[in-house]
Amino acid sequence: MGKKIIVAGLGHGGIAAAALIAKQGFDVTVYEKKSEGTLGYDWTDIFAPQALAVAGMKMPPEDKYEYKKDMTFFNPSFTKKLQQHVPEDKLEIKMERRDIYEHFINHALDCGVKIVYDCEVKEPIILGNRVVGIRTEQGDIYGDLIIDACGLNSPVRSNLPSYFGIDKDVTDNEKIRIYRAFYNVASEEEAEAIFKVMLFPGGIKGIGWIASEEDHTDLLIGRFEEFDMDEVERFSDFLRETNPRLGKEKIRGGQFVEIPVRQPPAIMIADGYAAIGDSAFMTVPLIGSGIANSLKAAKVLADTVAADKESIFSAETLWKYQTGYYKILGNGLAPLACMKLMLLTLTPEEIDYIFENEIINDDLITIGADFTGLGSVKIDPKDLINKAKQVCTDTELLKKIINCGVRIGKVSAACTMMPKKWNESRVKAWAKVYNYSFK
Numbered sequence: 001m002g003k004k005i006i007v008a009g010l011g012h013g014g015i016a017a018a019a020l021i022a023k024q025g026f027d028v029t030v031y032e033k034k035s036e037g038t039l040g041y042d043w044t045d046i047f048a049p050q051a052l053a054v055a056g057m058k059m060p061p062e063d064k065y066e067y068k069k070d071m072t073f074f075n076p077s078f079t080k081k082l083q084q085h086v087p088e089d090k091l092e093i094k095m096e097r098r099d100i101y102e103h104f105i106n107h108a109l110d111c112g113v114k115i116v117y118d119c120e121v122k123e124p125i126i127l128g129n130r131v132v133g134i135r136t137e138q139g140d141i142y143g144d145l146i147i148d149a150c151g152l153n154s155p156v157r158s159n160l161p162s163y164f165g166i167d168k169d170v171t172d173n174e175k176i177r178i179y180r181a182f183y184n185v186a187s188e189e190e191a192e193a194i195f196k197v198m199l200f201p202g203g204i205k206g207i208g209w210i211a212s213e214e215d216h217t218d219l220l221i222g223r224f225e226e227f228d229m230d231e232v233e234r235f236s237d238f239l240r241e242t243n244p245r246l247g248k249e250k251i252r253g254g255q256f257v258e259i260p261v262r263q264p265p266a267i268m269i270a271d272g273y274a275a276i277g278d279s280a281f282m283t284v285p286l287i288g289s290g291i292a293n294s295l296k297a298a299k300v301l302a303d304t305v306a307a308d309k310e311s312i313f314s315a316e317t318l319w320k321y322q323t324g325y326y327k328i329l330g331n332g333l334a335p336l337a338c339m340k341l342m343l344l345t346l347t348p349e350e351i352d353y354i355f356e357n358e359i360i361n362d363d364l365i366t367i368g369a370d371f372t373g374l375g376s377v378k379i380d381p382k383d384l385i386n387k388a389k390q391v392c393t394d395t396e397l398l399k400k401i402i403n404c405g406v407r408i409g410k411v412s413a414a415c416t417m418m419p420k421k422w423n424e425s426r427v428k429a430w431a432k433v434y435n436y437s438f439k
């Protein structure tokens, strides 16, 4: 076959796509900046195990995972909670991130993928309108298709020419900064909820979670603004007042990281280029989970590669990847991005009102926080607006909810108008409409 596929960065979707494409007989090499055995963070992740089978992977050994417990969502004043109720057949699994990586990497190596560690990718190499390779600290490397799995701040995506129409950077409201660490258990007192997720706790613009495990307490603080260790100390002390199990001794983790929480990009492919995973903002906008989505996207990308019989890997042939991705995930993620946008306009008092007056309920919270990347139920903007009209006496808040419903309607309509086939000017015109629908 002789065609060379380059994967920039060992992101989850990148590894999965690499494995599926190598299995088709292509020469696939991943270039990763970190050293072998150092990938991931020192904590656990949650994802839908069904996505493994989609990407042709086995389940991990049983002693490597457990099933995730349902989350309980709290309003800013902690006066009302909403309970997720994920059906048993859709329960996600919780696994150490390093074990996830090991499982994925071993699978990819078995499929014939080559991995080059300690190789930082600097930028794409462009020839005419095509991405033809990557510039790395070990020199220039050329390939027939460059799969960008370098994550949120990918130097490949952010150095593409503007005329490709691919979003290069994300704005402050499109990513959430996270601090996460495991602390000791300071009290045997039973937790109010095993997996407690707090919206705008203490009036801050962001989320927090405290998951009470037997031998540790998992703390996550997410903000739409910069914060530092002093703020982490202050805020965790505030949380300790109502969460006595949260100890002061840090056992694991303790890093700051960023996650994209925004709509899927209007364009995620170009001649010789396809983005996957966080590089293509595939996370669920309300919760930031992206592993399962990346695995499902890997399957769509591999199928697109297989369907491209001449291995042309042009925007025209790769467009099938984008339309396929939107069909299974993007069309459902885009409305959730509208919900996130509305959330950012709300005051803590308005979120209290929404919880207390059951404008959102257990069902909606279950869909919004669905790690599987959408269940069978979809958000109906008309339902949302009608419900808000029935119970909401606060006109300012009602306006925001109606705007959100209207935006969901526009965004969904824009998604259905995506061109079925690649035509540069038509796609770019559509991209304008799609992007505008989020404004």
Ligand SMILES: Cc1cc2nc3c(=O)[nH]c(=O)nc-3n(C[C@H](O)[C@H](O)[C@H](O)COP(=O)(O)OP(=O)(O)OC[C@H]3O[C@@H](n4cnc5c(N)ncnc54)[C@H](O)[C@@H]3O)c2cc1C
Residues within 6 Å of the ligand: 008, 009, 010, 011, 012, 013, 014, 031, 032, 033, 034, 039, 044, 045, 046, 047, 119, 120, 121, 122, 149, 150, 151, 152, 154, 155, 178, 180, 257, 258, 259, 276, 277, 278, 279, 283, 288, 289, 290, 291, 292, 294, 371
């Ligand atoms: C704190 C936190 C908690 C999360 N929890 C969950 C969870 O519970 N469930 C879930 O589904 N998702 C979770 N996510 C999101 C999830 O990690 C990502 O959505 C998913 O891993 C897909 O991202 P990615 O693999 O494409 O990118 P990344 O994880 O960012 O991986 C990118 C890879 O590319 C490499 N790289 C970057 N730049 C270069 C370069 N210049 N040259 C070479 N290599 C490079 C990086 O080293 C890395 O290996 C979480 C994310 C964070 C930060």
